[in-house]
Amino acid sequence: MSIISISGLVKRYGKIPALKGISFDVRHGEIFALLGPNGSGKTTTLEILMGLRSFNEGEIRYFDAAGQQKVGLKIGPVFQTPVYYDNLTVRELIKYYSQFYDTPSNHVDKYFDLVNLLDKLDCQYKDLSGGQKQQLSILLSLVNDPDILFFDEPSNALDPQIRLKIWDIIRTLKSEGKTIIFTTHYIEEAEALADRVSILSKGEILVTDNPENIIKLYNDSFKVEFTLEQPVDVESFEQFGVVGMSFFDGVYSFSVDSINGRLMQIVKDMSEKLSISKITIGKSSLEDVFVRLTGEKAAS
Amino acid sequence: MRQLANFFIMQCIIAYRSKTALFWSFLYPLAMLVLMLSVFGDAKGAGVTGDDPRLMTVTGVFVITIMSGGIFALTTVLAADFQSGVYKRLKVTDLNRFHVTIGLMLRQLIIIVLGIMLVTAGAAVLFSVYPNGNFFSVLLLIFIGSVLFSSVGIIIANLCSRPQTAIAIANAIFLIMIFLSGSTFPKTFFPDWLAVISQTLPASYLFDLIESQLFYGESLLENSQDFLVLSAMCLIAFGISVKTFKWE
CATH class of the missing domain: 3.40.50.300 (P-loop containing nucleotide triphosphate hydrolases)
Known part of the structure; x- marks a missing residue:
């Protein structure tokens, strides 16, 4: 009511x-x-x-x-x-x-x-x-x-x-x-x-x-975040089959629908060609939706 | 009525605890009295005649007290409170603009009356100057003057978006009024054109009416035309202050 x-x-x-x-x-x-x-x-x-x-x-x-x-x-x-x-x-x-x-x-x-x-x-x-x-x-x-x-x-x-x-x-x-x-x-x-x-x-x-x-509704997916010892252009990740890669404050991130063999292959390919210093995989949050919808980074 | 009473009491407590309000309401008028009676005490040189020419100076300090308590004190405090958002918060209560404007005016009236009592006592004790006039008539004039100039203070604070602008305008109006109303210089000093301008100012009407009481001991009836003009100015200013009150 x-x-x-x-x-x-x-x-x-x-x-x-x-x-x-x-x-x-x-x-x-x-x-x-x-x-x-x-x-x-x-x-x-x-x-x-x-x-x-x-x-x-x-x-x-x-x-x-x-x-x-x-x-x-x-x-x-x-x-x-x-x-x-x-x-x-x-x-x-x-x-x-x-x-x-x-x-x-x-x-x-x-x-x-x-x-x-x-x-x-x-x-x-x-x-x-x-x-x-x-x-x-x-x-x-x-x-x-x-x-x-x-x-x-x-x-x-x-x-x-x-x-x-x-x-x-x-x-x-x-x-x-x-x-x-x-x-x-x-x-x-x-x-x-x-x-x-x-x-x-x-x-x-x-x-x-x-x-x-x-x-x-807007982001029922997993979020992969990682940092590189030597930063590279976000477009260069297309060679690994990654779309929608973003880079903010030293952290690269992209979303995937589920944790499956394809994700594991992407991570394996990336780690062979790039020096990944830290990687986390987690469920998307309201912040991810907020960023996606408003195009702005949230306050923390 | 309960809301008005509580708002008025709260405002009195705030004023009592404010060093700035106490300075402008009591110390400033007393300092003006001492200064003006010391400098302009003997007004005979300006062509003033009467029992005690120093009463004209006391009249001037009365008007300055009313104007500083009305225009200056209220504009300063209100403009700062508008900016901080105090009144925006009050707007969300069941207080209305009548409660607020009348509460503020009553507070200023009390402060002004106390300030004038202090000036009167100071004049008597320090300079042996004793005003003439009917107590209730003088009180009525103080009431009308207080409401009039408090309304002007509220209007200025309402019309200006920044406190600095409000204070600058209040200062300008205050200074023009005290110099041209006869409160600091006898009007006999003024050239004809300035005397004509001076006579249109509300402070001039207030000065002349209080002067007629304190200095000449006349009744209000003898000056009914001036009294009606001042009362009309007061009503118009009060109406505008309530109408334009915008809370922030």
Whole structure:
């Protein structure tokens, strides 16, 4: 059952198109990821859904859990960079932001265990670390008991430990029935968290499905990666019967449908004529699909 | 109403903890009072007559306090907050532009009233200058001036996409107003053409009305035309500030 249904959404900044008629729906209780490189339209989409930006064409419809159309939803926003008043304390921010809603809720107390802020309640916002600020931002997104949470690159520029903590929080919120839409350019984040993913590029949605299906549909194959002591031109691999060889950051890679005798022969031929220093063969990932669809290397 | 009250209280706490706000709201007007009473204390040379010519200088400091608290302080703070995205986050709550603009104006009103009380006390204690006039009429003028110039501050912050531009425009308007309204130099110094321009400025109306209270001890009724023009300017500026409030 959908909570939001978006169809034909077009957004232009002056004459520049940011969104070119995108359509997707988000289901109740799922984690939905908008994955794309910088400038693909992820944040614009999210800000339109949050009511922060207007759009030129298209339709957005909201539904309750029974499938009845609603005028709007209670939303909880988490921005890429947390934005709160520097000289208010954590306690004050929670108190005042709770009161800015028509139906204030005290239920946020139950989320204190989720974030590590209990000993920071009387600290001013400016004295919190980046990770603490983002956790506070998540806590403040819950003060109105929202129907849906919008996270714009929630773990951007955070260290790996804090990123995992943010992922845990997102998973816990899902387990409590919250619907979450988040944007990210971290493929592993989308793969680890999302029930379904839309891959955006240049204002268009290239595919929407769950990560496993996307991999199956677009790249259900094996990926061979290797490095050479003496680099050679990628076209020279045609002599081994390899098509679609790519070279990035010192690593050659190509895909094959299955591990069979032909692959083994290719590897044997290559090792006889070239000095292969390291070779790995693995299942394709969402990153491979992302690179294939968008033509851009993912962030890591 | 609850949302407005909470936004207003939150803004008061923020201002109380801001060293910049405290400087511009209290120390700056007090410093202007000491400086101006020391330099321009005796305005008789400029053809000013009355019980105590120094009251004209105090009037000028009142107007400077209202304008710096309204235009300058609000533009500076708001432009920075727009850029950082604080208001973008607030837009996603159930606060509306009335809550925000009225909350900000009420905060500035409190700050301006406290600043003027400090200036009045400073004038009395340091220079033995005691203003005339009806307390409530002066308070009403401070209210109208505060809303008017706070609205101007909000409009500037809204119309400029960069904080630096907003602050530069606020500075330019602030300086033109304080020099041409009579707040720093008696208007008797001005050539005729400049006096005509000066008389169109909102700060000039505010200065003349407060002067009529503090210096001449007149009632607002005696200056009803100027009072109505100032009130109309205030209403128009307030309307534009609410209408143009764009959150980021």
